[in-house]
Amino acid sequence: MINKIMSLGFSRPESEELVKVSKNIEEDYKKLLEGYPIQYLIGYVDFYGYKIYVNENVLIPRYETEYLVQKTINYSKKIFNDKLDILDLGTGSGAISIVLGRELNSIVTGVDISEDALNVAKKNAIENKVSINFIKSNMLDSVEGKYDIVVSNPPYIDIDEKIMDSVKKYEPHLALYAKDNGLYFYKNILSNIKPYLKERFIIAFEIGWWQGSLIEKIAQEYFENSNILIEKDLTNRDRYIFIINE
DSSP: OHHHHHTTTOOHHHHHHHHHHOSOHHHHHHHHHTTOOHHHHHOEEEETTEEEEOOTTSOOOOHHHHHHHHHHHHHHHHHOOSOOEEEEESOTTSHHHHHHHHHTTOEEEEEESOHHHHHHHHHHHHHTTOOEEEEEOSTTTTOOSOEEEEEEOOOOEETTOOOOHHHHHHSOGGGTEETTTTTHHHHHHHHHOGGGEEEEEEEEEEOOTTOHHHHHHHHHHHOTTSEEEEEEOTTSSEEEEEEEEO
């Protein structure tokens, strides 16, 4: 069965793990044939060395987001020395919050509009032994306080954009799609975030590969005196924007 699963394009570790945890491997194999994500069948993923539980209520954390976390940690260590206040907008499974909370020994607030997603995030925080303040909120609506780092991997896919069938069919649309050509949440955050920032701050976004210059222009409108950096992912595509005030 492992070879049959691998023949569908999955790695040996994923295939072996599914066989190990599956209660009905024949039924699970049928789901894989239909494009169902293997990560949901396994029930968890490895994200930055942490075990993150996933189900259909949350997006599956991907390597691009691991890179966002790594870059955020690197910038943080260059700028800050103290324990930090971090805000994760659209926390989903809590993966970003958990890694930043552990790796930077910081106080993290994770925000999501989905109660079901927050339940997954809370489970992940407990399993990874990190204390995170989770808030149900439509982005900043119920957020209080000031933060050193604001990080977000918000919905950024345009409603008409073509994406993989397995993602479109099975992953939560609430966490995928955004109005205004996928720019809605970046505009929303950047236009409202200033009262929540400390004097020195980092804003870290994951973005769609074609959105870099568009979001840069929005950022320049609100943060003309800060450093605005577009950075690439491991495939050399624009994937991150950092707004930094040292």
